[in-house]
Amino acid sequence: MAKDFPTREENYAQWYNDLVIKADLAENSAVRGCMVIKPYGYAIWEKIQSTLDRMFKETGHVNAYFPLFIPKSFFSREADHVEGFAKECAVVTHYRLKNAPDGKGVVVDETAKLEEEYIIRPTSETIIWDTYRNWIQSYRDLPLLVNQWANVVRWEMRTRLFLRTTEFLWQEGHTAHATKEEAIEETEKILGIYARFAEEWMAMPVLKGLKSPNERFAGAVETYCIEALMQDGKALQAGTSHFLGQNFAKAFDVQFLSKENKLEYVWATSWGVSTRLMGALIMAHSDDNGLVLPPKLAPIEVVIVPIYKKIEQLGEISIVANKIKQALEKKGISVKYDDRDTFKPGWKFAEYEFKGVPVRLAIGPRDLENQTVEVARRDTLEKEILQMADIENKVEHLLEQIQKKLYHRALSFRENNTFSVDTWDEFKDIIENKGGFVLAHWDGTPETEEKIKEETKATIRTIPLDSKPEIGKCIYTGKTSNQRVVFARAY
RNA sequence: CGGGGUGUAGCGCAGUCUGGUUAGCGCGCUUGACUGGGGGUCAAGAGGUCGGGAGUUCAAAUCUCCCCACUCCGACCA
Known part of the structure; x- marks a missing residue:
């Protein structure tokens, strides 16, 4: 499968690209700059999503959904915001097609021109703040802590799988507060969540800090970020949290009556992480043998591969393998028992190694005899034979070790660089x-x-x-x- | 948008300069046998509008013109 796979040293960019494609995470689509996220890649994204979603909810946030289309006029309300995004917006101008006069295919029906053009959201501040105006009248309506999981489009000139695509998936939080202090506190709280997620789940150390004015989000007063270092020595912005001041409240006239019966503008924040995190995850840990995933985000944490000569032996092995699988699953560990007879063990070893499965168990006739299991870990590529007894606890412990090891390895890389x-x-x-x-x-x-x-x-x-x-x-x-x-x- | 490059089987490529039998190779795929503790071996198969259109020619994957797509490099960006 991956015999002609370049090393990081030979060609880092090519290594990354091949890794994404050959590990079955994503591929380029028929649409320029847009990718297809394949089931294995999407499974990782789902784990990222569900973990962050839980963290947001634990801190009082709720999910909602706003339109993909944004009226063009909304965009011009906040001067810096337009300035920042105008150059990369896709615009919807018509709402109907008709049969082509020459009978070949369809063409845009010029009579179906939109009175006001729509922008496909590159981010949702404008549509959301236009909506918030109706939601907020009193200090009792605050704070408003809303998040949405959505796709956005930014018309980039050059794209790379996960790292920069024309359409990407993300979450964007948009909160409204009565005071400046509370909004800043929210901005920092989210930054903390992002950093904790990066370090504890992705096993990727990040720097927390502020952006310089040049790098600040268009329309923000202050942009906070988490920044990671990739193996080629380049930095990757992994998440941003913005203190928007009263910029959007003023642009969209969102005011509330305070306890003192005074009309005041609302204070805002917005924050997001995207499928770019997938790129960060891939580059943070993977090696010249393929993907390396931290157990907490791996769709499959443990794979069990049976080894047998005759098909009759498979039955006996399967009984043991399924027992181990159940014991591990009882601990909340995701396990795949790959008993397909259509692939050889060696092929399976290579396959799961390339896809970054953290732990592999191999069980053969010799193991049945000796009550043992061969345990291989992806991060160090080490193998050892362990006694079958209590294997679920040993594996659980090993997964924890791998998670820690990956973090510390990435941390010492950053320190050395x-x-x-x-x-x-x-x-x-x-x-x-x-x-x-x-x-x-x-x-x-x-x-x-x-x-x-x-x-x-x-x-x-x-x-x-x-x-x-x-x-x-x-x-x-x-x-x-x-x-x-x-x-x-x-x- | 500017400058290179590439389009030939599912994927990766050779063949194009110098036009000429039936367009080839590797991987993958199908079937069977032997195999099975790190990507197995052998045998037999399937699979092609040579990116599209027009032209030159007895003859075009190959030469000419136009078009399309993709990709890399630069300016822009999470």
């Missing part, structure tokens, strides 16, 4: 030759960030929330700075 630099030459050298996160002083101006980007392709990925103040000189202009920020080339 984070550099603190004080000179421009050193900065250029590391960005160009090593990659990774570069901690450097910056004078705080968008102009300087822009120049650094032009010269090195590196941008400020985040201004870390937990960094200590430190007086220094801007790497580029030499002006004084009181904090280091994180630079990197990014996806």
Whole structure:
């Protein structure tokens, strides 16, 4: 299946692409820039979804659904917002087709032109805030904590499976609050959820911080983000949480009467993560043998492969295998017993290894005799023979170990690829030759960030929330700075 | 949008420069036998508007023109 699969060293971009396709996660579709997420890939997304959905609900959020189409006029209400998204919007202009005059196919019926064109949502702030106006009158209506799971379209010029596609799936939370403090608290709370999800479920360490004005969401007062480092030394923005101030409330005239009977504008937040997380997950752990998945997000945590010569032996093995399967499932572990006779054990080993299944159990005649199981772990590719007794607890423990191991491996990779630099030459050298996160002083101006980007392709990925103040000189202009920020080339 | 590249079996490719039998190879697929603790072996098969259209020619996958699609590189971006 994957014999001609390139290594990360040979060609990282090709490695990623082949991995996505050959591990059956997704493929390119007939529609330019849009992917088909295949069942195995979608199963991972469903796990991401259900975990986050639970976390949102645990913190008081509820789900709703808003239209795919947004009236064009809504867009122009918030100046920065239009500015940011106008260049990548798909527009619906007509609502009917008719048979082509030459009899070949159908054409747009010009008489069915929409009075007002619709934008296909690139994000839903405008339609949602237009709706919130009717939902909010009093401080008693607040806070409003709504999330939606949806698809959005951003007409990108270049796309890559999961990392950047024209249409993608995401969740977008949109909340309304009575005070600035409460809205900021919400923004930070969500950032915390994102970070916890990334680290505990995806086993991917992330930096929490603020975006520089250049990288800020169009229409936001402040954008918070989680930022991860991929194995090729490039940064990946994994999630964003925005404090929108009163920008949208003012643009859409959303006011409420406070306890003091004063009419005030509502404070807003919005936040989202997308199918891009799939790309992050893939790149965070996978190796030259294929996908590596953290147990908590793997659609199949344990696969059991029977080994037998004659079909009669399969029966005896199946009895044992099914018993183990049930014992594991009782612990909430997802197990697949692959007793297909149409594939050889060796083929199955390679297949599940490539698809990143964390643990594989092999049971053959020898094991039946000795009351043993061969246990193989995907993260280290190690194999060992274990006694069958109490196997479900051993496997459960092993899955926990793998989850931790992946996180620590990714964390030490990040630590080994984070550099603190004080000179421009050193900065250029590391960005160009090593990659990774570069901690450097910056004078705080968008102009300087822009120049650094032009010269090195590196941008400020985040201004870390937990960094200590430190007086220094801007790497580029030499002006004084009181904090280091994180630079990197990014996806 | 600009600059390269590629379209030949499900997938990956050769053949095109230099036109000429029945268009070939690897993987995959089907059937059977032997096999089975890391992608097995052998045998027999199925599968093609050579991206589309027009032209040149006795003859076009091959030469000419037009069109289409995809892809890579740049500017833009979660």
